[in-house]
Amino acid sequence: MEIDGKVAIVTGGSSGIGLETIKLLKKEGATVYFTGRNIEKVNKAEKELRCRGFVSDVRNSKEIKRVVDEVLKRQGRIDTLINNAGVYYDGQFAEETEAQTREMLETNLLGAMNFTKAVLPQMLKQEKGSIVNVGSIVSYGKNPGIATYSATKYGLRGFTYALRNELKGKNISVSLVNPVGTKTDLFRHSKKRGRGLLLQQAVVPAKAVLHAIKTGKAEINLAPVRAYELLSLLRRLAKR
Numbered sequence: 001m002e003i004d005g006k007v008a009i010v011t012g013g014s015s016g017i018g019l020e021t022i023k024l025l026k027k028e029g030a031t032v033y034f035t036g037r038n039i040e041k042v043n044k045a046e047k048e049l050r051c052r053g054f055v056s057d058v059r060n061s062k063e064i065k066r067v068v069d070e071v072l073k074r075q076g077r078i079d080t081l082i083n084n085a086g087v088y089y090d091g092q093f094a095e096e097t098e099a100q101t102r103e104m105l106e107t108n109l110l111g112a113m114n115f116t117k118a119v120l121p122q123m124l125k126q127e128k129g130s131i132v133n134v135g136s137i138v139s140y141g142k143n144p145g146i147a148t149y150s151a152t153k154y155g156l157r158g159f160t161y162a163l164r165n166e167l168k169g170k171n172i173s174v175s176l177v178n179p180v181g182t183k184t185d186l187f188r189h190s191k192k193r194g195r196g197l198l199l200q201q202a203v204v205p206a207k208a209v210l211h212a213i214k215t216g217k218a219e220i221n222l223a224p225v226r227a228y229e230l231l232s233l234l235r236r237l238a239k240r
């Protein structure tokens, strides 16, 4: 799908990969709306990006509906949805709080599913649309210390492929972009803060998101899957 002149919603657009994606979308001529939870961050991003942001939590279906209704009122259409909002907690699963487990599942997986549910009727009516889910290369790993986060990203991969097949012939593409370690605020709660491999700038996965919209490709991995699986195995062996 061409991006020029299109209407896009980016969830979690107030920082990191979402923010960089919005910059690129705007550069290519899209009208972009975004969401975030933190009002200061949303206000700051609105000024920087010069586009409308909503303080809206993807865990809340009523708030999702408010955003979708408002965009439709202003634009009459939604061409692309980028399900990017995400949170990350690591550590031993037995020590993870129920609130952390819930927050990851409800944001990273259920939030993306519910936002998709809210825009799909419009895309079906338009007989055109593009949905891009921001997953993670960890959906090919078996990494200890991120059981719930991995579950959300494995889940998002399954959701993407199943929905993609369900929508075949409807002119609506569903794609998955799997970033590798990226320098953003995502790891601010990490117990291993500052460690690990933060390899990429946020603009790299952002470019992949635009590529997914343009080509409708099923999946874009920001690292070769086989190499990642091997790295994941070597890390597990090193821990023994």
Ligand SMILES: NC(=O)c1ccc[n+]([C@@H]2O[C@H](COP(=O)([O-])OP(=O)(O)OC[C@H]3O[C@@H](n4cnc5c(N)ncnc54)[C@H](OP(=O)(O)O)[C@@H]3O)[C@@H](O)[C@H]2O)c1
Binding pocket: 011, 012, 013, 014, 015, 016, 017, 018, 035, 036, 037, 038, 039, 041, 056, 057, 058, 059, 084, 085, 086, 087, 107, 108, 111, 134, 135, 136, 137, 178, 179, 180, 181, 182, 183, 184, 185, 186, 187, 202
């Ligand atoms: N950074 C990496 O290494 C990496 C690797 C693979 C995949 N990813 C994925 O990339 C996506 C973007 O993450 P990022 O790295 O750019 O991190 P980030 O800078 O922390 O951005 C996350 C965004 O999501 C928003 N958000 C979080 N919970 C939300 C909720 N319940 N409702 C609405 N917005 C919410 C945040 O807004 P608030 O701050 O206001 O909550 C923020 O705008 C995530 O899905 C993440 O899992 C990142």
